[in-house]
Amino acid sequence: MLLGAVLSCSSLAGEAVPHLLPIASRMPAPAYTPEVLRFGVFELELLNLELRKQGVKIKLQEQPLKVLRLLLDHPGQIVAREQLRSHIWPSNTFVEFDHGLYSAMARLREALGDSAESPRFIETVARRGYRFIAPISSPGADAVSPQRSKAGGRKAWLRRAAASIVAGLLGGAVLLSIVLSANLGNSREWLRRRSNPNIRSLAVLPLENLSGDPAQEYFADGMTDELITQLAQLDGIKVISRTSIMQYKGVARPLRQVGKELGVDAVLEGSVARSGEHVRITAQLIDADSDQHLWARSYDRDIRDVLKLQNEMANEIAGEIRANMVKAATPRSKPLQIDPEDQDLYLRARYHLDRGDQAEINKAIEYFRKAIDRSPRDARNYAGLADSYLALSDYYLSPSDTLVQAKQAAVTGLLLDDSLAETHVSLGAIRFLYDWDWLQADKEFRRAIELNPNSTDAHVWRGVFLAQMGRFDEALPEIQRAEALDPLSLAVHVNAGWVYYVARRDEQAVQQWNKILDLDPRFAITHTSIWIAYLNQAETTKALGKSSSLEGDTLKLAALAGRYASSGNRSEAEPLLARLEAVSKHRYVCPYEMATAHAVLGDKSKALAWLEKGLRERSACMADLKVDPRLDSLRSDPKFNELLRQVRLEP
Numbered sequence: 203m204l205l206g207a208v209l210s211c212s213s214l215a216g217e218a219v220p221h222l223l224p225i226a227s228r229m230p231a232p233a234y235t236p237e238v239l240r241f242g243v244f245e246l247e248l249l250n251l252e253l254r255k256q257g258v259k260i261k262l263q264e265q266p267l268k269v270l271r272l273l274l275d276h277p278g279q280i281v282a283r284e285q286l287r288s289h290i291w292p293s294n295t296f297v298e299f300d301h302g303l304y305s306a307m308a309r310l311r312e313a314l315g316d317s318a319e320s321p322r323f324i325e326t327v328a329r330r331g332y333r334f335i336a337p338i339s340s341p342g343a344d345a346v347s348p349q350r351s352k353a354g355g356r357k358a359w360l361r362r363a364a365a366s367i368v369a370g371l372l373g374g375a376v377l378l379s380i381v382l383s384a385n386l387g388n389s390r391e392w393l394r395r396r397s398n399p400n401i402r403s404l405a406v407l408p409l410e411n412l413s414g415d416p417a418q419e420y421f422a423d424g425m426t427d428e429l430i431t432q433l434a435q436l437d438g439i440k441v442i443s444r445t446s447i448m449q450y451k452g453v454a455r456p457l458r459q460v461g462k463e464l465g466v467d468a469v470l471e472g473s474v475a476r477s478g479e480h481v482r483i484t485a486q487l488i489d490a491d492s493d494q495h496l497w498a499r500s501y502d503r504d505i506r507d508v509l510k511l512q513n514e515m516a517n518e519i520a521g522e523i524r525a526n527m528v529k530a531a532t533p534r535s536k537p538l539q540i541d542p543e544d545q546d547l548y549l550r551a552r553y554h555l556d557r558g559d560q561a562e563i564n565k566a567i568e569y570f571r572k573a574i575d576r577s578p579r580d581a582r583n584y585a586g587l588a589d590s591y592l593a594l595s596d597y598y599l600s601p602s603d604t605l606v607q608a609k610q611a612a613v614t615g616l617l618l619d620d621s622l623a624e625t626h627v628s629l630g631a632i633r634f635l636y637d638w639d640w641l642q643a644d645k646e647f648r649r650a651i652e653l654n655p656n657s658t659d660a661h662v663w664r665g666v667f668l669a670q671m672g673r674f675d676e677a678l679p680e681i682q683r684a685e686a687l688d689p690l691s692l693a694v695h696v697n698a699g700w701v702y703y704v705a706r707r708d709e710q711a712v713q714q715w716n717k718i719l720d721l722d723p724r725f726a727i728t729h730t731s732i733w734i735a736y737l738n739q740a741e742t743t744k745a746l747g748k749s750s751s752l753e754g755d756t757l758k759l760a761a762l763a764g765r766y767a768s769s770g771n772r773s774e775a776e777p778l779l780a781r782l783e784a785v786s787k788h789r790y791v792c793p794y795e796m797a798t799a800h801a802v803l804g805d806k807s808k809a810l811a812w813l814e815k816g817l818r819e820r821s822a823c824m825a826d827l828k829v830d831p832r833l834d835s836l837r838s839d840p841k842f843n844e845l846l847r848q849v850r851l852e853p
Contacts, residue, residue, distance in 0.1 A: 243256050265290060274338060403441075406441070424553060480502070630642075669681075681697065756790070792816075794824060801833050814845070817848060824845075
């Protein structure tokens, strides 16, 4: 550790550490070329390119040996990734370079007993390259570096570095303290973080698809999702949710900026390549503040082993950040080996579900059902199917049909595997929206959070649930936790605004809803239309588009009608409501949204009639009755209080 600290600092004894080497075409050749280079207990025989440890040959592949040779030729200097590629990898292997380099470095470090976290020989300089940091000698030569004739100031720097190391080892902590205090003041924090990185939050950036086939994007996205799910089980670590990290797909930004935007200590980035039934994943963990490389690995697996691979990666990363995996109350029934086609169907289904509109959700249902037919005991498919029907029940189809199917899927999934947080979230939502069983709903949400403290969905659902029960002091911390886990999620901000709104905190609600338009001015409503009424006309136009383009889009029409009603614009609201009522004869229109618009306009009888229709159809929004400010004009009406009792919101 002393060696790495001395040779990695920004200055030593008043001289700068050598900078990045020139581009490959101008890389200087070493002036002194001995037959053997020695470092520590190792020696590299240059003629036959053999690595030996205390005289015993170490079996090592050609590429790691070539990497070592190039690093030894330029000690103390950063050898750029591009230089390694041009000198070692043929030009026609560019697509595979990342994998090849990570694999070579992993094998080389394993042979040397070295590590990226506490390097004794090879230091990783994040996003730039690598540097050999140990003293080098050769038989019959007393130089620290092979670059004797051209070393100049660099040779003096290396000698002083070596002298400091030796003196530190012989003289103990006194000289080390002097060196550190005089020359390494700024590296104390670096040394502390390097030896024990204080990581309490993590973001997994979208894995890059290196398959050379755009049709495999779903697979790369699916592997990203699965890795996030595994890492979300880390005890005491905040893991950013999928919605926010997907904003960075295909976007090149400095990792420090990404870390700041997401509020995380570390970032995991990498790539995935699939060829038939073979999968290759490379990944590296980087300190977001210092840009220091903490860990890197490359994995080659059969697709049948991807679940085992995800678990292996999560545990290795947990070891790097000194966290523990949360242990489920019961063992996961999901096998460590899966059929490639089963996994393919599951990933395709999730890909379509995440895209969100009705047509995509229907595609997701189709794939989940195919996956269930092939693998009827995989609980993940039932959880996904339940989520799909829940998504349809919000605005697209009558909940009286879809929530029954969602409930069947969730219950089946839970019987197969009660350790899946996703299934508990789905069942909690059904208990909440369909069964109106408040105790069981809260029980499921709390269980989901126990299993996965980083589940944004669990925190959002519980936050909304508690708010609609009137338990605002408990609801706000839940929704704030969801926002911390998924800061760029439009849906989180919509729901956060809703929680503040029903808590009668309008200013904070508007702040949340304005964030939506900052992130995406074209965003369509995903949960409730009320937020649009609190924004000005220009913002409403940005969010909804021109009203002439809304024909047939009942979701946006209802939002616009609610906007006009809430602003008191009866002349605009009433024609839209009449149009929606006509549409409702042959297509599902959310009765609750119709009721709230009429209530705001003062049409109590129409509002109550639509609420009664919502009760019959088991509208997913009926649980809002107790706290929705738009219904305040109805609260003294006996019919409204009877509705509260039937929805079990009043005794």
